[in-house]
Amino acid sequence: MKKIAVMTSGGDSPGMNAAIRSIVRYAVSKGLEVLGIMRGYAGLLEDDFVPLNFSDVGGIMEKGGTILRTARCEEFKVDNIRKEAYEILKKRGIEGLVVIGGDGSLNGATLIANESEVKVVGIPASIDNDIHGTDMCIGVDTCLNTVVENIQKLKDTASSHERAFIVETMGRNCGYIALVAGLTTGSEAIIIPEVKIDYQSLADKLLAGRKRGKVNSIVVVAEGAASAYTVARHLENKTGYETRVTILGHVQRGGSPTVFDRLLASRLGAAAVQNLMNGESDVMVGLQSSGIATMKLSEVLENKKELDLSLYELANTLS
Numbered sequence: 001m002k003k004i005a006v007m008t009s010g011g012d013s014p015g016m017n018a019a020i021r022s023i024v025r026y027a028v029s030k031g032l033e034v035l036g037i038m039r040g041y042a043g044l045l046e047d048d049f050v051p052l053n054f055s056d057v058g059g060i061m062e063k064g065g066t067i068l069r070t071a072r073c074e075e076f077k078v079d080n081i082r083k084e085a086y087e088i089l090k091k092r093g094i095e096g097l098v099v100i101g102g103d104g105s106l107n108g109a110t111l112i113a114n115e116s117e118v119k120v121v122g123i124p125a126s127i128d129n130d131i132h133g134t135d136m137c138i139g140v141d142t143c144l145n146t147v148v149e150n151i152q153k154l155k156d157t158a159s160s161h162e163r164a165f166i167v168e169t170m171g172r173n174c175g176y177i178a179l180v181a182g183l184t185t186g187s188e189a190i191i192i193p194e195v196k197i198d199y200q201s202l203a204d205k206l207l208a209g210r211k212r213g214k215v216n217s218i219v220v221v222a223e224g225a226a227s228a229y230t231v232a233r234h235l236e237n238k239t240g241y242e243t244r245v246t247i248l249g250h251v252q253r254g255g256s257p258t259v260f261d262r263l264l265a266s267r268l269g270a271a272a273v274q275n276l277m278n279g280e281s282d283v284m285v286g287l288q289s290s291g292i293a294t295m296k297l298s299e300v301l302e303n304k305k306e307l308d309l310s311l312y313e314l315a316n317t318l319s
């Protein structure tokens with residue numbers, strides 16, 4: 001293998017740049033040429049490539065976002081349009097491709113691996129932590145630190161005013177961010193798509209907390225479970241507490257990656273290149289019990305990552 005390409009795709013996540021740096025520097029150290037594809041599958045279809053050398057990725061480890069930019073590309077789902085992409089990859093002499101992104105991006109990766117000559121390795125990067133086969137995706141740890149820092153701040157003002165705060169986190173189909181942030185901030189209640197909402201018992205819990213002398217109430221809700229405004233309305237009606245809503249939104253996707261994400265991205269980037277050099281394709285590299293593992297993309301995409309609901313029980317017991 002002589003020439004590989006790398007792209008970031010889907011929602012950005014902190015640590016993507018650290019992964020790009022690792023891929024480029026590891027590949028260059030092994031004598032490979034690397035091209036970056038701008039804006040994921042959209043840039044691939046537009047033949048928008050940039051050369052990436054050792055020094056091109058200097059100083060990017062600590063930067064949030066992605067220097068290659070990213071996009072969500074519906075067009076890539078169309079068979080004929082994908083054929084154009086395969087022609088472009090062939091014309092450019094690309095033998096291997098690393099796709100950094102979430103489940104939608106990994107779906108595109110497996111299509112390329114199966115429909116073209118190019119070997120493809122995926123790297124899981126999504127703040128949602130919803131990808132089967134890896135304990136953690138790149139960006140999750142940084143996102144959680146942002147969420148926790150913000151909830152701590154809200155607790156200060158919630159206590160001063162003796163208010164209830166409903167904090168909405170990202171997570172369309174998966175409650176991981178809300179669950180771990182709720183647990184690690186000692187929030188009274190956590191609402192996630194995986195557990196049915198029972199407003200009466202939530203209200204009872206908040207009321208019991210105040211009876212014990214608590215001066216604030218924090219409820220963390222994942223966007224995919226309910227709107228924070230709906231939760232606020234229900235809880236205000238049932239408790240009579242003055243309630244405020246904070247929707248954290250896209251701040252959760254930004255910021256300089258934590259040490260955990262930098263390390264994970266550096267390890268997965270190098271592992272992805274090594275897998276391509278070993279002739280692997282249609283696989284994802286991920287973190288399993290602190291080690292780096294390689295698994296078939298079909299296994300990753302056909303299985304749902306289960307949320308560890310014992311954490312939900314623990315959060316309930318401890319709050």
Ligand code: F6P
Nearest residue numbers: 011102126127128170171172253
């Ligand atoms: O998949 C990552 C994610 O941040 C989700 O948590 C969120 O629902 C979605 O992306 C938002 O996507 P967009 O930035 O395209 O609105």
